Amino acid sequence: MTVQTKPNKVIVCEGNEAAARGVALARPDVVSVYPITPQSSLVEALSQMIADGELDAELINAEGEHSVLSSLQGACLAGARTYTATSAQGLAFMFEPYIRAPGLRLPMVLGIVTRDVLSPQCVWGGHQDAMLVRECGWIQMYCETVQEILDTNIMAYKVAEHPEVMLPVNVCHDGNYLSFGIARCELPEQGLVDDFLGPKSINWHVALDPERPMAVDPLTGGSNNPGPAMFVRYRMGQTESMGRALRVISEVHTDWGKRTGRHHAPLIEEYRMEGAQVALVTIGSMTGAAKDAVDAARDSGQAVGLVKVKTYRPFPAQAMTKALANVKAVGVVDRSVSFAWNGGPVYQDTLTALALAGQRLPIQSMIGGLAGADITQEHFERAIARVFGLAKGEGSTETHWMNEKD
Template identity: 55%
Template structure:
């Protein structure tokens, strides 16, 4: 029987990782992620998990240690935030381009400067072109569940890519929620041990891994990587469905829609602000306003077709970003959605909303105001709406 416990987001991440029986865990503490490492270390100290823990001297080494272990065939786990992610960028990029599957929890934090330790999504958003699959989750149950799903996706032979499970720092990392913890036996059935085939460092199968590669071959590797990303879209949906059959919970795959069927306008959210967004939708609906919501659960690969499909009947939409795109004067997710529409020769009136940077709140009032703006836009359509700051 599954157990119910009250867990923080970081505890959920640690418990989720533990259920996946990683061989090697290497991590370095950083706010707001630190208690992920601490929880795993405590489980190790108490004999509750069997993983090797490597207490490295930096995030650069954390990613390097798990990379070496993964090259030798291990299942690995690490976690970080913001500056730690920035420091590990070099081996981070290489993890995906070596096609090494793993899961890394990311307790999202705003990037310095100005000096900050609080929540935001600029850290993970900034590495969206580093070849990793990126999930963004809404609550603590989803953190635990998607870490388990993440390994299943990452190790799928059509995919073979590392996975980030991104959850908002402090809003989830330090929030206590009810979390259902599945049975170990059931997780073991769902997620068999990793079998490393395509690249391995083993004297019994000697191979040279990553010699100097000429451009025409490098292009082939990149094309394969992009195709694996596209293949992952279907795998993510299928793994979610299978997870549902095992554990009775599913999340809709790459996107989730909320009260969208007859909606005239849509709010598009990512991460924990989805909760306030759904609440705002309920308020609007109670007043007869036809507002729906799309939660983007996977930013990489971007669920282009499902986003287009979800938006096909609305007259306008707004995207709520907790990050910025410096060159566009908009949020980052907003540009992703525009690209998905534009590639089918389609445009809709839309607004980019930016809020929640550096730990600032996105409140129900913010969401209600955003919904009103988008409803007004649907009545007076235009395609050059200025970015609105939720401050």
């Protein structure tokens, strides 16, 4: 095992560049690009690295996101390690090939620089884009810091290409706050990353290769002979692999931590949950401000903790219910909306996990940070007060819109 021994090279960069540098260290064969706010500087960075000879990859300047992902799926079926990233409307336009990748079991990595979706017209951060595709069968991991973006993009390839997983992975980082937020970032050595990822493992199961001729994705299903059994088995295989992915993601994070000394929480991060009476659940870049609010509350003697969701798909239900086993009330903060339930998606998943575990407690959906809105420490302090109220049976559990009056 290659372990980082020398001091890391340290760079100062924005989140998009960190993603690009992480991806470059994973040595993709084919990168396909199309710009969109707030993703653009990410694909610009990759293009420049290829132009400078720093990254040896095929660059496809596609005419839209639909072709971006389609070209990468072709490359992947031929055996290539691939990368692209997108946001919001780009993801929507990419949707048709996007929903196909998990069923083909293509171990791709696609960055989502999260942004709110139209309409109303908007170009700023939010999680609505990534959340809209949460049921498509991709693994989704959400980053909190610039360093975590770099590290997670590398780990994502290891997870995707793991023989027990073979599923595509979204590495999500918040548009604006993380994409353009500049921070210190340690750059691992190429040899370490090479050793960590090992040889690429892309198309052993399905390939478009004259040396291994096969039909890729022949028609299946239907009610007649031979019936839907094959289609059903494919679907069951996907869900079983999603289940295994939770363990693999944890193992991969542990391995990465051992090699680099940087231990990111793989599924959820429990922050100051020891003895906590109430908890906030957060996801993405908002977590930093939420942690500050938790620290301030703890300093004033309030027993509050925080659970950050890193891996959102598959949903780490067991880890979540264990983390929340002893609290009296929970507030779940989402940067997106589930229109069916007038609440947030992470709230819905948390609620479902707790219900299945038989844990009945007051839980409130809090929606903030839409369209680039700032969720400040003060917002979180008010949220904490609200959750303490719930624990005492005060206040409503109806959805709270955090930036309604900002």
